[in-house]
Amino acid sequence: DIQMTQSPSTLSASVGDRVTITCRASQSISSWLAWYQQKPGKAPKLLIYKASSLESGVPSRFSGSGSGTEFTLTISSLQPDDFATYYCQQYNSYSLTFGGGTKVEIK
Amino acid sequence: EVQLLESGGGLVQPGGSLRLSCAASGFTFSSYAMSWVRQAPGKGLEWVSAISGSGGSTYYADSVKGRFTISRDNSKNTLYLQMNSLRAEDTAVYYCAKDSSKDGIWFGELGVWGQGTTVTVSS
8 A cells, every 4th residue: 555654743833824744655646645624523624636736615825736755735824724634645546545644733 | 515424333342243324415426436434533534445436346445355345325325334343443433425536436536525423343
């Protein structure tokens, strides 16, 4: 299986900060990467697909980039609603795998 | 509005069985592949299984292969997960998710998720 490694595991930031989360794949996955946001007790929500495409309805402060094995999720100006856990997920192979998650906390 | 509603979770003893259901509405169910994803308490997300829109192709994580069976009834707009030989490590919230691809082929982009149903395996 393709291993997905996210960093950092926890991130403390303030409202208005620019935040970047990194996801690395153990082998090339082209651009077959998605990012999800999950709040406590809730289901994950798709934010970004195909590495850089913004899901409909997702605020434009979220953006994704990368290809091959290195990817980033950027929040340009952190808002109170953005404090959550973020997961990357590869779909280059039939066996999907997720990163371990990055919890974005209030500083 | 697209909605997914899971049910069937509960407490089961190790070695026991459980069948989860996911009732879908708001879209043409047979046109989309579907998936189950689970999350153990305090842990990350783990993909479990997927099925094509027609039901003709199924996919499983190694951790559940041979114990779990995914199926669907397109006449009832319902997805199922039959779980046998349950272990303590199967304890999790189980989510069903709709694939984004419209052609019914398993793609892996999980565009819509249900709210989940909790499975606890314990004696």
